[in-house]
Amino acid sequence: MSLSNAWSLPLVPSDASWLPIALADIDAVMRDHLHCERKAATSALSLLRSYPERADVVEWTVRLAHEETRHVVQVAQLLNRRSQTPGHDHGDDYAAALQKHVRKTEPGRLLDRLLVFAIIEGRSAERLAMLAGALTEPRERLLYENLADAEFRHRDGFLQLAAATDELWKSRAVELCAHEAAILARLPVVARIH
Ligand SMILES: [Fe+2]
Ligand SMILES: [Fe+2]
Incomplete structure (x- = not known):
């Protein structure tokens, strides 16, 4: 599935402090990443x-769930190679704050x-690509490049479905991206994917 036009989500860039904070505790980021992929599935x-x-x-x-489940396996294998034990899910204040903007009634x-x-x-794709650019171990770098590419594709797949759902999808997307920017500005920057 590909978008019929070249419109892209107007997401603000991540705060410049995110990457150094993430790299300073990359183990925590990768443990969080495992749960992000599980929740995506x-x-x-x-x-x-x-x-x-x-x-x-x-x-x-259903195809997406299959692919995200494969990502869970890939990140679990990454943790295993790094002799890391998966941790508990610490929740995702970012996603929870975004969900509050979802209307309660259809359509x-x-x-x-x-x-x-x-x-x-x-947002996940942007940050996985940033990690890919900073990781030095070749296999880890390649994994993060591939995962970033996949999440960009997923973004566009959801936009394609949104376009098929409501002709006002772009204006609503702009509104929700503005809410997302405010959420990012409000939440602390931590060593997690979001
Ligand atoms: Fe994924
Ligand atoms: Fe995804």
């Missing part, structure tokens, strides 16, 4: 539960859920 399946009548959403989300609710997924994929 389960969240994708939640769309299947909510919208079984939307064949395009179902086809996309707006589906559009907002798709756009929030697109934003989280886009």
Whole structure:
């Protein structure tokens, strides 16, 4: 699935302090990353539960869940190679704050859920690409490059579904990106993916 036009989410760049903070505790970032991939897989399946009548959403989300589950395996293997034990999920204040902007009733609710997924994929992709650019171990670098590419594709897949859901998708995406920028500005910068 590819976007029919070249429109992209207007996400602000991450704060310049994020990468050095992340690199200073890269073990914590990778442990958090495992849970991010797990949550991406389960969240994708939640769309299947909510919208079984939307064949395009179902086809996309089941493939996505499969791919995110593969990412869970890849990050678990990475932790294993680094002799790291996975940690507990510390929650994700960023994603929780974004979810508060999802409307409670349809038809707006589906559009907002798709756009929030697109934003989280886009933000994750940006940060995984930053990590890829900074990691020195070749296998780790390649893994993060590939995962960043995948999350950029996922962002665009969610945007494609949003475009098929509501003709006002771009203006709502701009609104939600402004909320995301405010959330990032409010939350502390920590050694996690978000
Ligand atoms: Fe992923
Ligand atoms: Fe993803």
